[in-house]
Amino acid sequence: MGLLVNGEWVDQWYDTKKHGGEFVRESAQLRDWIGEAAETGAETDGRSYPAQADRYHLYVSLACPWAHRILIMRKLKGLESLIGASHVSPLMLDKGWTYDQSEGASGDPINHVDYHHQLYTMTDPAYTGRVTVPVLWDKQRSAIINNESADLMRIFNRAFDELTGNDLDFYPEDLRSIIDDVNDDVYDHINNGVYKSGFATEQQVYEKHVQALFDALDRMEKRLSEHRYLAGEWLTEADIRLFTTLIRFDAVYYGHFKCNFKRIEDYPNLAHYVRELYQWPGIAETVNMDHIKRHYYYSHDTINPTRIVPAGPLLGLERPHDRERLPGQGIRRRAS
Numbered sequence: 001m002g003l004l005v006n007g008e009w010v011d012q013w014y015d016t017k018k019h020g021g022e023f024v025r026e027s028a029q030l031r032d033w034i035g036e037a038a039e040t041g042a043e044t045d046g047r048s049y050p051a052q053a054d055r056y057h058l059y060v061s062l063a064c065p066w067a068h069r070i071l072i073m074r075k076l077k078g079l080e081s082l083i084g085a086s087h088v089s090p091l092m093l094d095k096g097w098t099y100d101q102s103e104g105a106s107g108d109p110i111n112h113v114d115y116h117h118q119l120y121t122m123t124d125p126a127y128t129g130r131v132t133v134p135v136l137w138d139k140q141r142s143a144i145i146n147n148e149s150a151d152l153m154r155i156f157n158r159a160f161d162e163l164t165g166n167d168l169d170f171y172p173e174d175l176r177s178i179i180d181d182v183n184d185d186v187y188d189h190i191n192n193g194v195y196k197s198g199f200a201t202e203q204q205v206y207e208k209h210v211q212a213l214f215d216a217l218d219r220m221e222k223r224l225s226e227h228r229y230l231a232g233e234w235l236t237e238a239d240i241r242l243f244t245t246l247i248r249f250d251a252v253y254y255g256h257f258k259c260n261f262k263r264i265e266d267y268p269n270l271a272h273y274v275r276e277l278y279q280w281p282g283i284a285e286t287v288n289m290d291h292i293k294r295h296y297y298y299s300h301d302t303i304n305p306t307r308i309v310p311a312g313p314l315l316g317l318e319r320p321h322d323r324e325r326l327p328g329q330g331i332r333r334r335a336s
């Protein structure tokens with residue numbers, strides 16, 4: 001694993017020493033938009049490009065929780081025929097993410113690159129920073145349009161609606177303040193909290209983040225004991241953002257990242273909630289447990305030097321759930 005420095009690839013693990021043993025996530029740098037940013041609730045000073053069929057291409061990892069959000073949005077917003085997708089190999093080693101088909105990648109039919117970092121240097125030959133998935137690629141300009149999953153969710157939620165006729169709204173205006181509050185808590189303490197726990201290189205830093213993670217899981221458990229979904233009766237982007245961490249939790253974060261006060265299976269509401277979302281039409285097809293487990297256990301050799309990938313656990317995600325006991329209305333439609 002590494003990063004680009006002035007357009008040159010440097011093989012280097014996260015520098016936690018610089019921050020007293022803390023993993024500090026770098027902000028995404030490429031933040032252009034598609035369609036009207038204001039309509040999606042976004043504030044951006046990036047440029048905006050038009051929504052067009054077959055102009056954009058998504059590059060993801062099937063292992064990555066941030067990329068997974070976008071695959072779910074692409075599926076539920078009916079964008080698969082308009083926006084193609086390629087996935088990297090689950091093994092992220094000295095050259096970073098690769099499109100090596102012999103290692104489980106899809107290959108790259110658009111730019112024919114071997115390494116994901118080449119997409120960044122095609123965009124900016126002097127790029128300095130981490131090379132992350134997901135990215136949305138503009139085939140017309142041969143450049144990355146945006147590499148921040150939170151932005152891409154909002155773009156997919158709105159920009160292509162006139163082309164697809166899909167008016168499902170995962171960020172309804174009247175629920176935005178609740179969604180924003182939940183997102184802040186979930187992002188800092190859960191989505192990023194598992195990484196801050198797992199990548200910590202000092203005992204007290206790990207303990208601080210793992211405690212904050214489980215305090216936040218307790219808050220979500222309580223919220224979901226009263227409401228079918230995080231923002232109430234409607235399934236929103238907040239649920240998708242929590243789901244991609246929960247679905248990886250018992251298989252990866254509990255063991256590999258030492259987030260082990262409890263499993264998700266031990267929380268009655270979270271356990272049933274994750275099953276409801278997994279069983280939501282289209283979502284199970286976006287979950288690839290083989291890539292998820294192989295990526296983390298094989299790529300992070302500082303944490304797991306033997307690279308043995310655990311055989312279990314058996315997750316039983318197809319088991320029935322009890323979420324119908326709470327009132328739910330599904331996904332909001334923009335017109336309603």
Ligand SMILES: N[C@@H](CCC(=O)N[C@@H](CS)C(=O)NCC(=O)O)C(=O)O
Binds near residue numbers: 001063064148149
């Ligand atoms: N802010 C980004 C973060 C994405 C991210 O960190 N992706 C990970 C994979 S799960 C990655 O590509 N990491 C490579 C690295 O940090 O070098 C987003 O949400 O889109």
